[in-house]
Amino acid sequence: MREDQTSPTVEVIGTEVLLTETFDHSSITALRHAVASRAREGGLAGDRLxxxxxxxxxxxxxAVRHGGGLGRVALWRQDGDVVCEVSDSGAGLSGPRPTIRPATDQPGGWGLWLAEELTDTFRLETGNGGTTVRVSSRVSLSDS
Structure with missing residues (x-):
């Protein structure tokens, strides 16, 4: 190696945008397929995907059902994770979010609980201007 060249000691940390889109009820199915494809490109596979x-x-x-009918989704890869953020401009959650598993015979209320259970990180911000939820899943070494 020449003197003016250095060997990197750590991998460069960066962000790779995989998807960003506004959506409504009519686009959820196509968007779910796009998320699956982009998350796979980002390194998720198998059960984690x-x-x-x-x-x-x-x-x-x-976001569509409770957040005013329109939402925004962003999906990116960062530091070995695939990250997704979904935002709406609804009135926000009306009360505290339940943190325990809903009753098995409960017809609704499973969405946020499932999102938290099925991902490695979960962050929710809510208020009068809407709700934003960010989740991420780690790309395992065998998946990348």
């Missing part, structure tokens, strides 16, 4: 897609689908559905 399936779980991530289910979690994001729950967030997309919640």
């Amino acid at each position: 399936d779980d991530f897609v289910v979690a994001v689908n729950e967030l997309l559905t919640n």
Whole structure:
């Protein structure tokens, strides 16, 4: 190696945008397929990919159903994770978010719980201006 060349000691950390889109009810199915494809490109595979897609689908559905009918999704790869953020401009959550598993016979209320259970990280911000949920799943060494 020449003197003016250095060997990197760590991998460069960066962000790779995989998808960003505004959506409504009519685009959820196509968007779910796009999320699956882009998350696979980002390095998720197998059960981790399936779980991530289910979690994001729950967030997309919640944004439309409870957040005013329109949402925004962004998907990116960062530091070995595939990250997804779903936002809406609804009135926000009306009360505290339940943190325990819903009753098995409960017809609704599963979306946020599932999204948290099926991903490695979960962050929710809500208020009068809407709700934003960010989830991520780690790309395992065997998946990358």
